[in-house]
Amino acid sequence: GAKDLQEIVRLCKTRGFVFASNDIHGGFANSFDFGPLGVLLKRNIEQSWWRRFVTEQDACYGLDSSVMLPPVVWEKSGHLQNFSDPLVDCRNCGKRYRADHLCEAEGNDETNRQAMREVLSNGKCPCGKLQPWGEEVSKVRDFNLMFETLVGPVVEDGAAAFFRPETAQGTYLNFGNYTKTAQPRLPLGIAQVGKAFRNEVTPGQFLFRTREFEQMELQWFCRDEEAEQWFDHWLAEGLSWLHGTIGVRPESVRLCEHDASQLAHYARRTTDIEFKYPFGWGELWGFANRGTYDLSCHGVEYREPGGGKSFVPTVIEPALGLNRLVLAVLCDAFREETVITPGGDGAPDKEEKRTVLGFEPSIAPYALAVMPLVKNNAEQRGMSEQLVRDLRAASPHLSIVLETSSGSIGKRYRRYDEIGTPYCVTVDYDAPSTGQVTVRDRDSMAQVRIAASDLMSMNLTGLQR
């Protein structure tokens, strides 16, 4: 895994995963754009989530609800009153903290969690000086995190609306539509992937905390007596997908069970899957038993088909940040290795560094890179192009790239290691006559010669499914 976040930021920028937003006009702090490889990685992860939590589930359905919603929604949901962060400024060093995230602002390790508690209880800032409340450290103020806007052509007449800070509310509003059209019985799941917006007090750590981000959320509506069992079920599903399908290493995550003092006011139980980012452990995926709070807020009830009595279902919510998961996957997959190549003919062995993004093949931006050994060799080039066309036709869900840059084959392999391409296929001098190509494996660096026609029937379906 990556030891240093800056390494990841650099690689993302130079190789085309993630760019700083509005780079050419001086930037826009804490905003990022996904580039050619970033969109592929993000999309593969998103599609995999959708497959696992919607397509392969009998009782889960997708939804794409409005991003902007009127104040009444946020009044009912409690966001206008409660969706705020406690804000603390240090007047000595000028630092501003989201009080309950001071740990992150300062590195997120245990020492800094301690520092956070100190700031909150004694009014001390980690800048070193002992500061009593009200003097050098300002009082805790509440700051609502929602972005507000006006809808309508004339500003004065504009009706207020808020950008959603989570996809969940749009799901609760639609619950009745789903019991009418999708499935009348509980348990029922509604899943949504989409943007959410929060005017974060302390954005930062690259993709970890931004003001605009994407969530992949499932709201699972069930009977209260079954809620605990479903909670465990979805937590287990989440871990299984994360490790088994996305390939996040077990040692990179841990569970954090919230105690009573950490629970949101509506939550009955919350367990976070935390990831070990280069800056410390941080939340990746929150699992909450939200009780009957949300549907009650909106005055929504459920009646069993066949005239049972009506009641308010309980909600189990696995809420995952897509951008945060992209960051976690990048950090987890990153490794630097020393490769020793035997010198041959009595020459000394060569030591070389290589950087690898060891993505699970199913989420790698490019599944395959096909390259002529010599770029100007017409025969090799033609065969490579044909191979790419055939492979694309055989596996339309895969991103396959034709690599035609010059440079030694070793250098080209390194470049594809660095962007996490699991296989490179090289078309060399013998290929056009023998029909054989070389397949090189990213992780073992082993090379095998196989018939190009066998590539088509190779188990590529395991990739990016």
Ligand code: ATP
């Ligand atoms: P945090 O404590 O880190 O602010 P949260 O508990 O407020 O997170 P939730 O409301 O549970 O977060 O949101 C669900 C998920 O959305 C989080 O687990 C995280 O992956 C993601 N998320 C939340 N806020 C952001 C953000 N500002 N930037 C990127 N992802 C975010």
